[in-house]
Structures are given as structure tokens and as C-alpha cells.
Amino acid sequence: MKDDLAAYNVEVIALSKDSVETAATHKVRDRISMQLLADPMLKIIRQYGVEHDKAIEVSTGKMNLFGVHLAMMPSIKTMAIPTTLLIDEEGIVRWIDQTDDYRLRSHNERILEVVETTFAETAQS
Amino acid sequence: MDTLIWTLGWLGLGSVLGGWGHYIATIPRDKVPRSPTIMFITQPTGLILALLSLGLARDGGSIPVGIMLLAGFAIFMGLFFFILYSQRSTPLGNLQVELDSPMLAFEGTDSDGNPVDTNNWRGRRILFKFYRGLW
Numbered sequence: 001m002k003d004d005l006a007a008y009n010v011e012v013i014a015l016s017k018d019s020v021e022t023a024a025t026h027k028v029r030d031r032i033s034m035q036l037l038a039d040p041m042l043k044i045i046r047q048y049g050v051e052h053d054k055a056i057e058v059s060t061g062k063m064n065l066f067g068v069h070l071a072m073m074p075s076i077k078t079m080a081i082p083t084t085l086l087i088d089e090e091g092i093v094r095w096i097d098q099t100d101d102y103r104l105r106s107h108n109e110r111i112l113e114v115v116e117t118t119f120a121e122t123a124q125s
Numbered sequence: 126m127d128t129l130i131w132t133l134g135w136l137g138l139g140s141v142l143g144g145w146g147h148y149i150a151t152i153p154r155d156k157v158p159r160s161p162t163i164m165f166i167t168q169p170t171g172l173i174l175a176l177l178s179l180g181l182a183r184d185g186g187s188i189p190v191g192i193m194l195l196a197g198f199a200i201f202m203g204l205f206f207f208i209l210y211s212q213r214s215t216p217l218g219n220l221q222v223e224l225d226s227p228m229l230a231f232e233g234t235d236s237d238g239n240p241v242d243t244n245n246w247r248g249r250r251i252l253f254k255f256y257r258g259l260w
Contacts, residue, residue: 010252011252014254015256020235020236020238024236024237036236037235038235043233044231048218080256080258084252086251087252091230091243093228095224101215104159105155
């Protein structure tokens with residue numbers, strides 16, 4: 001996916017309500033190569049109007065079973081509504097995709113299709 | 126009778142956890158089903174088997190601790206799925222950006238603690254994602 005996007009010079013940057021420390025942990029744990037932004041005060045999430053009040057968060061618990069953290073601590077948190085924006089060189093929003101079911105994300109195939117259509121004329125092979 | 130109780134308990138837990146395992150495996154593959162049919166089959170099946178196991182054990186006198194843990198865990202995980210699933214609907218926010226309009230500039234911080242200024246995004250193509258955070 002990353003390579004496919006790189007062919008169109010598209011970088012992925014992701015933002016959540018996680019703190020700098022949590023985002024750093026996430027990056028290491030899941031071997032994430034994209035840049036993660038931390039917005040614990042929900043400043044940017046609110047600025048963009050993608051705030052989901054009272055969402056159930058199943059956070060990584062402190063319980064540790066044979067080295068595996070148990071994700072078993074549900075709590076109510078405010079977090080971002082999963083939203084994908086494609087932004088071009090001029091800072092113009094070229095595509096918006098928002099989910100009405102937080103389990104479902106923008107599918108990779110769909111993202112690629114949009115990137116291809118939007119930046120078709122400038123693909124680098 | 127004991128064998129039946131334990132078999133039902135294990136089958137119940139197997140059904141519930143099997144369903145969870147299958148569901149979780151769909152996440153990294155980007156194949157989370159909109160309607161999780163397998164969960165709708167495995168979770169109620171597991172719940173019924175676990176309850177049967179508990180019921181039979183109770184009829185036979187006291188419920189062994191092992192059965193309580195086994196069936197209890199199956200019931201907990203089965204119900205937990207339905208609680209999470211019932212919360213799936215995400216309100217659409219009051220999105221402040223529009224298609225073909227400029228993005229909203231901001232200053233933030235990345236996971237290394239470095240400042241991020243979207244003015245530096247000029248000249249770059251960015252797929253900007255809001256996500257729910259670590260779990």
C-alpha cells in the first residue's frame with residue numbers, strides 16, 4: 001500500500017487523540033512507518049469537526065498474559081471519527097471518506113483508486 | 126454426565142473464541158465484514174453451549190469452579206462482542222472541511238514530540254487520516 005502510494009508521491013499521515021508517548025508506543029509495537037500525530041487535547045480533531053463523543057475504547061490493559069497485553073479495559077472516551085482526507089500540493093482537499101461504522105475503514109483498494117484518479121497525470125513509474 | 130458438561134463448556138468457549146479469532150484476523154487484512162455472519166453464528170452458539178453446560182452442572186449439584194471459569198469466560202466474551210457491535214454506529218461529525226476547498230491549517234506534534242506545521246505540507250500530497258488510537 002505504501003509503495004503504491006509512493007508511486008504517486010502520496011505520504012500518509014495519521015492523527016489520533018493518543019498522547020505523544022502512546023503514539024510512539026503504537027508506532028513501535030505495530031511497526032508503523034507513517035508519521036503519527038498526537039492530539040490529546042482534541043484541538044485538531046475538534047477543529048476538523050470529527051469528534052466522536054462517548055465512544056467505547058478498548059484500551060490495552062495493564063494485565064499481561066505471557067507477554068501479551070490484554071486489550072480488555074473498555075472505557076468511554078472522546079476520540080476521532082475515522083476519516084480519510086486526500087490533500088494535494090496546494091493544500092486543497094480532493095477526497096473525503098468518513099465511516100458510519102467505526103469497525104470499517106477506507107479500504108486500501110478504494111484509496112488507491114481515488115489516488116490514481118486524482119493524480120493520474122503525474123504518476124511516476 | 127461430567128464428560129458432557131465439560132464437553133459443552135469447551136465447545137462453547139471454542140465457538141466463541143474461534144469466532145473472535147476469525148474476526149480479529151480480518152482487521153489487518155482490511156476485510157472486516159459489514160455484517161459479521163460468522164460472529165452471529167459462533168457467539169450465540171457458544172453462549173447456548175456454555176449456558177447448557179452451566180445448567181447441567183447445576184442440576185447435578187454444585188457447579189465445579191472449572192466449569193464456572195470455562196463457561197463464564199465464554200459467556201463474557203460472547204456478550205462482549207454484542208456490546209461492542211451494538212456501539213458500531215459512528216455519528217458523522219460536523220466536518221469542517223469541504224471537498225475541493227483548502228484544508229484547515231494547524232500546528233501539532235508528532236509521535237517523536239517534534240512540532241508539525243501544516244504550512245510545510247505545501248507541495249506535498251498527503252493522505253491525512255484521523256484514527257481512533259492505539260488499542
